[in-house]
Amino acid sequence: MSTAPAIEVGTRNSSVPGTLERFRDLFNSLDAGNLNKLSSVYSENVQFQDPLSSMSGLDQLTRYFAGAYANVLSCEFEFGDAVITGEHVAITWVMRLRHKRIRRGREILVDGMSRLVIRNGKVTYHRDYFDAGQLLYEHLPVIGRFIRWIRTGAA
Template sequence: MTRHPSSATATDFRQHESVAVTVERFQRLFNTLSAGRVTGLAEVYSEQVRFVDPFSSVEGLEELQAYLDKVYTNVTACRFEFDDTLVSGDQACIEWTMHLQHPRLRRGRELAVHGISRLTIAEGRVRYHRDYFDAGELLYENLPLLGSAVRLVRSFAS
């Protein structure tokens, strides 16, 4: 008997449900993180997690904890709007908009950064997390002096 791509077994549904539950925990986690309050990572991430974003790559839960502690150190406020989520097997891709306030970016005014997180989930925990976003939109365009130069270069390219 040949299985058609559209046919699904009970195991497929359980895996999809497990991934969906983990994605929900992931989304809740990122809307609770703040300066001095980077907690709850072990409830979402595997001990062997690999995390990659445009600025860093870390291995393991301890390194991820240290990295996020550092990233959130001077953050005034941060919240995420999560949009479409695509799930296939143990993989999930989540579109998001991050609303961030940092005293050194845009003179402390809120900025919005669009991105996507790609997750691989095993045993109800995120084992691989890669964020894709424009580093210029987050950082370079919003720094004094450098921001003006980056925006000028972008205007020539468009």
Template sequence: MDVHSVAAFYQRLDKTTLGELSQIYHPNIEFQDAAHRMVGLESLQHYFQELYQNVNQCRFQIGDVFSHPEGGMITWEMELSHPKLKRGKLVTVAGVSHLKFADGKVIYHRDYFDLGEMVYEHIPVLGHLIRTIKQKLGQS
């Protein structure tokens, strides 16, 4: 297993490929993103099952892949459609995954992305407030 294999897996990840998570991830995987932290393959499998059960669509477009012997990083854009976000319309979020390997599988996976860009900016009143703050800070 290497970073390029993980990137290829994420490009085809959907409800039908969730059974392959055990081929990618170590039993003691530590997974973290902007909203969750979990340890163990069973917790990760449950997380992905819940995620894909509740979304209309979740697709990853892989950008750059950086590799070194113990791990690497992947840049990506996630296209997400969830019935409770932006009335089910597609939301695109850019992110980076930091990976570490042990025993030929991913033992550490941390995703870095803007949770506001993914969720908060698409909640009617809160979204307007966050966009206004970003404009005042010169971020958008």
């Protein structure tokens, strides 16, 4: 990852860099015990989508993350450079995850990208793109071997 925090294109939106920094900080400190921090970054009517679910509103997002983080031992993100166009942001990341139910708590790496829309200093839209197989299916006892075989055999 390079040292430039963001590449801005087009019209500058002054609230975006600060909100993006809070977004990065949030995801490197978030756990099941501090989900109240979501409101510092997300709007009440946030739209969220990832390969596993889709929801509307901060309350639904908080419940989703409560379930997602319930068995997390640790989760850190290495963020790449953000590309910012006005209120639209694209940022790549690598998630380093240790989860009680995935690989017996051993660390896994998941590559992904987030697309954000930031208005009035809050994230109003957040869509994550990642390979659900890399997160979950590759680590299941029987099917995981098959999926890993397909990945390496097809390459």
